[in-house]
Amino acid sequence: MAVPHHGAVPTGLSRRSVLTAAGLTAAGVAFQGSLGAVSAAAATTPAIFYSPHQDDEAIGMAGSILEHKAAGRPVYLVLVSKGENGGIAQNLNQTPCFLGDKCSAPGHYHELGWQETWPTPEVVSGRTSEFNVSAKALGVDKVINLKLSDTAYGTDGEYDAFVQQIMGKVRALAQQYPGASHKFTAGWLDTTDPTKPTNATHKACSDAAYWLMKNGELKDVRFNHIYTYEAFSRDQRDRGADYVLNIPSSHMTKKRAAILAYNTWDPNRNLYTAGYHSVPTMLEEAYGDPREFVYALPSNYKPGRGN
Template sequence: MRKLKLAVLILFCLSFLSFPNWSITSAKSTTKKSSSIPSNQWKITGTVKGTGDVSKKFSIRPSNLKALKMGEDMKFEIKSTDKQLIYTLKIPVKKDSKKAEMFQYISSGEEEAGYFRVENQTYDAEKNLITAEVKGGGTFIVVTQPETPKSIQSLSPKTSAPSSKITSTPPAIFYLPHQDDETLSMGVAITQHLDAGREVIAVLYTDGAGSVAQRILNGEVGSSWWGGTHNPVTEGYNQIDNQKFSEARNNELKSALMQLGVKAENIHIRNLSEDGTLTLDELKTLVLEYEQKYPGASHKAMSQHDGSLSHALSGQALVDLYNQKGIVDARLYVSRNDWTRVTVGSIVTPNTDQAFRIKKAAFVYQAWNPAVESFAIGYHSVSPQFNSMLANIQNRQHTPAQ
């Protein structure tokens, strides 16, 4: 009996002694480790934190993404096998830059695909250096603006003459990055300008390509708004290519604008992204073209503070031109997607009739009838934004100084 008790005691002691070793091994496996960013063509430096052998879990390389090249000065991809890795990057940019910003390409879930500003970043103009923190990897671009912007004279079109149709009150010109921004973020302002007797001109400056909605419609990914995954064959339509997708989006835009009250002849499709690029100078030139045609016009664009690069570029174009006295009246509108982040400016609220027109414009974007190539693209793309807007129909606007 004593021998049995002794054996049990020995086994207990051995198991007790091995427990700390197990604990230490377990703790070591979860300890955060750091690795340096490897040498690369962009001279980006920094560290990566994570668990395990971090250095083998990521690489930095050129990106093959071409669909949304927007005048970037730098584009790269961080390829990662561990989405929990945290990257602290130091990114050198062009000398004498007035401003430099880093954006990440996002195309997942049911939000519109595009480049969106990385929130955790700072720019040191003296060192020409962006410091940014990102998680999980992805495709990134860096956009810079020169310290001395190009002169208005160098950008202004030479052939545009003032229109003979100009009335005593210049029009309000709304520059739209996507087919739905006019309803989601500018609808109140558009209806109020129209009700005040102002002529409203809407200028779409991209083709709207690159939206995740195109993949949803082609049955490549599902949609919680739709309640499943589309099957074009059984639903009676063919695969939707880029041209057909843009045409369908343009039809939604035109119908929505006419519900707001904009004349068909005042809806201008001016795609600046046909070659896959969209630059600040191109947008400035577009604005100056309309300013020459309609001297003293009111110019409206999305806010330069918006997270989406295609939004922010038009806002920055107005701010620069206003500061250079190339235009005399400018207002910026915050994307419904950025309301909780961008709080500058003031809130604009519609009257009952204006709100009703905005609701009807929103209905256009959920119309589903493939037989006439109506695909509810707006709601497939950003239904949460439509729901948010309809629950509280307001616009947030601000001045170039804000």
């Protein structure tokens, strides 16, 4: 697979990156309603984006972040969970790598010896380094790391407690920044396979938004569909979206730099391509598709980890 050409390559960025710059297909049609335009009236209040994990902001929110920046809005980027993912440690502890020649590690060799069980400290640290590089590439005005332990996959009680924790943090930000808009992931849609359960962490984030909206504590809320890049072929990704953002090429350059933060091998900067050893397909597909998919809360929304 070809190494993509990208103009300003940050220092240390792997030249072995295989993120594709696939040809563009017909872009979706922008919804012309209230979701379509960034409100000028709200220009001085921040747009607050909530990324459940390190990588979601680069995959499916970066274009929206840049859209709001371009409209003059301050953008705050919130990292919700610590991202304790033992699977990533397993992948980075193993040689040969499941990515084969796509792996950016020198010689595709990595036996890092990272802790694979909770709370996976090296995974959390490595992923967060990638997140911070991504946030910098996007030029956000503030990074807020909630450092919540991700208990969305625990018992039902632990799931509910996680939702409550997110609600508490979002409520505090809503009170601190009156008039802010709040952008979450479309957790009820976020699965790599529409026949399989949704990502519990993402669902917990949209559940928190749902309850706060129901209480009247949050207004101006949108949801970006993250997993669509893997779940659907290109011509199906906009299905049901209220607003398809067609990302201008200047913004796409920055989005691609953010995505490449997750495929950079530079141990001196604590960068180990953790993201690419987690969701390679999603990162590649988002890299090649200059669109993002924005939703309002559906009227038939069902809270709970569910399916």
